[in-house]
Amino acid sequence: MTSAHLWQTSRPRFWMYVLGPYAVGLAALKSPSVFYSPLALLFLIYFLLPANLLIYGINDIFDYETDVRNAKKRGYEGLVPPDARKPLVRAIALTNLPFFAVAWFLPGAAQRALLAFVLLSAFYSAPPIRAKARPFLDAAFNALYLCPGYVAYFLAGGKEFSLPTLFAGWAWVMAMQAYSAVPDITADTESRTFTVATTLGLRGTLLLCLALYLTAAALAFPAIHWLALPLGLVYATLMLLSLRAGTEEDVMKLYKNFPLINTFCGMALFFAALL
Structure with a gap:
């Protein structure tokens, strides 16, 4: 595969989905100097192309039969044919294994968090679990984000964390996954890939997303205070607009703004954590 193919496979528009949480984790202890530590800088690089190539490369390796039916893969996302699988596997290994070796120097809790990231990323798409084809488990596995x-939090010296904040984040990323599955309902149904969206349908999935985003805002309130209100309102408004749209095609038009919305909301969380 060419470098351009690898770049496209890594979904640059989604890089902030892992880089953003990493930055927020570093900021959580309100110690800006941690951003300049060698390990922090090294894993900041990891959560750019290598980590995203792991997530989406494995996804594309196991999803060709579904992807060829999916209009989203023609232009908005790439399509990886079977003859490109071996080169892609090599590229994933070459970009990820050096960082796994350096992980030896991370604190134990950070190592476990990294291991969870790798396992959730791999088995979201790969058998024998292939969580993305198991309704509701697909959304739960989005904890990888x-x-x-x-x-980052444990790398920076963090020791304890809030369970309500953890569950707030989990509700948020579950909603993110479920919403992302809505434009794929027809393609997933045709390929017999059963997801939370094919199970609940367009309207049911959007209502679930609305409930999850409101839950996330409520659980996050003790940690981020007033910021939970506008963030909750942004996502609730997006879900209501999507419900009003009413078709996969119209939801897809709104969904194309989703990475940008997530990026701006993530920046708000970063500055709230840092300040």
Whole structure:
């Protein structure tokens, strides 16, 4: 595969989904100097292309039969044909294994968070678990996007964490996964890939997302205070607009703004954590 193919496979528009939690985790202890530590800088690099190539490369390796039916893969995302699988596996290994070796120098809790990230990322798409084809487990496995935050938090010296904040983040990323599955309902149904969205349908999934985002805002309130209100309102508004849209095609038009919305909301969380 060419470097351009690898870049496309890593989904640069989604890089902030792992880099953002990592930055928030570093900021949580309100010690800016930690950003300049060698390990922090090294894993900041990891949570750019290598980590995203792990997530989405494995996804594309095991999803070709579904992807060829999915209009989202023609233009908005790439399509990895079977003959590109071996080169992609090599690229994933070459970009990830050096960081796994350096993980020996991380605190034990950060190592465990990194291991959770790798396992959740791999088995979201790969058999024997293939969580993405198991309704509700698919959304639960999106906890992988929380793991970089905990890698950073423990790397920075954190010892304890709030369970309500953990469950707030989990509700948020579950909603993110379920919403992302809505434009794929038809393609997933045709390929017999059963997801939370194919199970609940478009309207039911959007209502679940709305409930999860409101739950996340309520659980996060003790940690981020007033910021929980506008963040909750942003996502609730997006879900209501999607419900009003009413079709996969119209939801897809709104969904194309989703990475940008997540990026701005993540920046708000970062500055709230740092300040």
